[in-house]
Amino acid sequence: MNTKTNSEKEIKAFMSGLKRRNPGEKEFHQAVHEVVETLLPFTAEHTKYRDGYILERMTEPDRIITFRVTWEDDAGQIHADRAWRVQFNNAIGPYKGGLRFHPTVTQSVLKFLGFEQVLKNSLTGLPMGGAKGGSNFNPKGRSDREIMRFCQSMMIELHRHIGEDVDVPAGDINVGAREISYLFGTYKRLENRFAGILTGKGLAFGGSLVRKEATGYGAVYFMQNMLNHANDEVKGKTALVSGSGNVALYCMEKLLHLGAKVLTASDSSGFIHDPKGIDREKLDWLIDLKENRRGRISEYAEKFGCEFHEGKTPWGVKADLAFPCATQNELHEVDAQALVKNGCIAIAEGANMPSTAEAIEVFLQNDVLFGPAKAANAGGVAVSGLEQSQNQLRISWSREEVDDRLKKIMENIHSKCVQYGTREGKPVDYKSGANIAGFVKVADAMLAYGVV
Ligand code: NDP
Ligand code: 2IT
Numbered sequence: 001m002n003t004k005t006n007s008e009k010e011i012k013a014f015m016s017g018l019k020r021r022n023p024g025e026k027e028f029h030q031a032v033h034e035v036v037e038t039l040l041p042f043t044a045e046h047t048k049y050r051d052g053y054i055l056e057r058m059t060e061p062d063r064i065i066t067f068r069v070t071w072e073d074d075a076g077q078i079h080a081d082r083a084w085r086v087q088f089n090n091a092i093g094p095y096k097g098g099l100r101f102h103p104t105v106t107q108s109v110l111k112f113l114g115f116e117q118v119l120k121n122s123l124t125g126l127p128m129g130g131a132k133g134g135s136n137f138n139p140k141g142r143s144d145r146e147i148m149r150f151c152q153s154m155m156i157e158l159h160r161h162i163g164e165d166v167d168v169p170a171g172d173i174n175v176g177a178r179e180i181s182y183l184f185g186t187y188k189r190l191e192n193r194f195a196g197i198l199t200g201k202g203l204a205f206g207g208s209l210v211r212k213e214a215t216g217y218g219a220v221y222f223m224q225n226m227l228n229h230a231n232d233e234v235k236g237k238t239a240l241v242s243g244s245g246n247v248a249l250y251c252m253e254k255l256l257h258l259g260a261k262v263l264t265a266s267d268s269s270g271f272i273h274d275p276k277g278i279d280r281e282k283l284d285w286l287i288d289l290k291e292n293r294r295g296r297i298s299e300y301a302e303k304f305g306c307e308f309h310e311g312k313t314p315w316g317v318k319a320d321l322a323f324p325c326a327t328q329n330e331l332h333e334v335d336a337q338a339l340v341k342n343g344c345i346a347i348a349e350g351a352n353m354p355s356t357a358e359a360i361e362v363f364l365q366n367d368v369l370f371g372p373a374k375a376a377n378a379g380g381v382a383v384s385g386l387e388q389s390q391n392q393l394r395i396s397w398s399r400e401e402v403d404d405r406l407k408k409i410m411e412n413i414h415s416k417c418v419q420y421g422t423r424e425g426k427p428v429d430y431k432s433g434a435n436i437a438g439f440v441k442v443a444d445a446m447l448a449y450g451v452v
Helices: 005-019 026-045 048-052 056-057 107-123 144-161 179-190 211-231 248-257 280-291 298-304 333-341 358-366 378-392 399-421 431-449
Strands: 063-072 078-089 095-101 130-135 169-171 240-243 264-267 269-273 305-312 322-324 346-348 369-371
Touching: 005 026, 005 056, 005 063, 026 048, 026 358, 026 431, 048 056, 048 333, 048 431, 056 431, 063 107, 063 144, 078 095, 078 107, 078 144, 078 399, 095 107, 095 179, 107 130, 107 378, 107 431, 130 144, 130 169, 144 179, 169 378, 179 322, 211 248, 211 322, 211 346, 211 378, 211 399, 240 248, 248 264, 248 280, 269 298, 298 305, 298 378, 322 399, 333 358, 358 369, 369 399, 369 431, 378 399, 399 431
Parallel strands: 095 130, 095 169, 240 264, 240 322, 322 346, 346 369
Antiparallel strands: 063 078, 078 130, 264 269, 269 305
16 A cells, blocks of 8 residues: 555544544534644654654643623623633643634634644744634624623633733734723733733733734735745735735735735625725725724725625635635635636735635645745734733833844744745645644654653
C-alpha cells in the first residue's frame, strides 16, 4: 500500500473517532479535518508526536464552561441565553481568544474557533494558549442599555474563570469596544482589581493603540508578504472584501494605504459593488455608519450611487485579490471557481474558516496563493498579546511601536509558513505550512510536560 492511501486511511480512522466523541458538531469536525489532513502525514514521519498521542490530546479541549445568562430587556421581559467559554489548550501560555455574540453560536462553533486559536496563537510566537467563548444572544436591534445588562450578567459568571495569568478574553463578532468596556467595568467591581483580564480595552483604561486595526492590517501585511515572496506587490491591485465589521473595515484601510483599489463590502443582508473604488472619504463614511450609527451596507449604495446585491456575496466580481472578512463558510466551491475564472491570484482570510474545504482545494489546485485564517488573521490576537505585555509592564507603546511589532510578527508567521509549506515547482502551500508550524511548538510543550 502506498503512503498516500495509508495516510488517507489514518485520517478516516482519526475522524471517525473524533465524530463519535463529538456527535453533530460539524464546524468542529471541519476545522479538525483540515488540520489532521496535514498533520497525520507529518506525525507519521515525526513519530514522537504520534507516540505521545498529541493530536488526540490536542483535539480534546481542556475544559468547557457552560452557563446561563439571564437579563431583562427594556420592556421588562426576562431572557435566558446560553453562554460558553471553551478553554482549549494552555500548553504555551494562558488561554486567549475572543467572545462572540451571535444567534448562530453553538458549542460546535466555539470548539472550532478555540481549536483554531490554539494553532494561531502559537504561530504569533507569543506565549498564549487558545480559547473561545460567547453566547447565542442576538444583539441586533438591542439598545445600549440592553447590551450593557447582558454583558454585566455574563460577567457575573465569567469573572471566576478568567484572569491575566489564567484566561484573557477579547472581542469577536458583535463584541467590540462597547461590549469589552461593559464587561471590564463589571469585572472590576466584582473583583475589586484593575488588571489586564480582557484585551481590546478602551485606550483610557489599558487598551493598546492599533488593536482595533490589527486584524485587518495584519491580513493585508500577510497578503503583502505572500505577494512579495512571489515577486509581486499589493500596489495597483483590485480587491474584494466581504463584511463591514472590525476586520473588514481596517483591511480596507490598509489596502488603501498600500495603493490597492477596494471594490466591495458586505454585511449579512448582501454586498455593495463600487467599481470606482471605496476611497478614503467613502471609507470614513462607512466606518461611521458601522461603528457609530450601526447602519446597513445598503445605505452605502444609496449614498454613493452604486449597486447593492441583496442576499449575495461578492465573489463573482472580477478582482486580483480576495479578503473574506465576515464569517465561517462564506466562500464555497463555486465561489472559488468564479474567483479563479476571473483571474484572482491570492486570498487572505480575515475571518475564521471563511472558505469551505472544497473551496480551499480549488485554490490549491489552481496555484492561487491561499493565506489561511490561522496565519492571515493572527494580527488581531498578536496585538492582544502586546496589549497584555503593556498591561503587565504598566506602560503604553506608541502607534508606530505597536504597528512595527505587528508587521514583524506577520513577517515571522509568513516565514514559518514558507519553512514548512514550500513545494518543489509549486507556490508555497500556506495551509500546510501554518498547520505544521503552529502545531510543533504546542506539541513540543505538551511532550515536555509528560502524560498530563
Ligand atoms: P464584526 O461583528 O465587527 O463584523 C462582522 C461582519 O460580518 C459584519 O459585517 C456582519 O454583518 C458580517 N457577518 C457576520 N455574520 C454573518 C453571517 N452569518 N453571514 C453574513 N455576514 C455575516 O466582527 P469581526 O469583524 O470582529 O469578525 C469578522 C470575522 O473575523 C469573524 O470570523 C471573526 O472570528 C474573525 N476574526 C476577528 C478578529 C478580531 O480581532 N475582531 C480576529 C481574528 C479573526 P451583520 O452586521 O449584518 O451581521
Ligand atoms: O479570532 C481571533 O483571533 C479573535 N477574535 C481575537 C482574539 C484575541 O484574543 O484578541
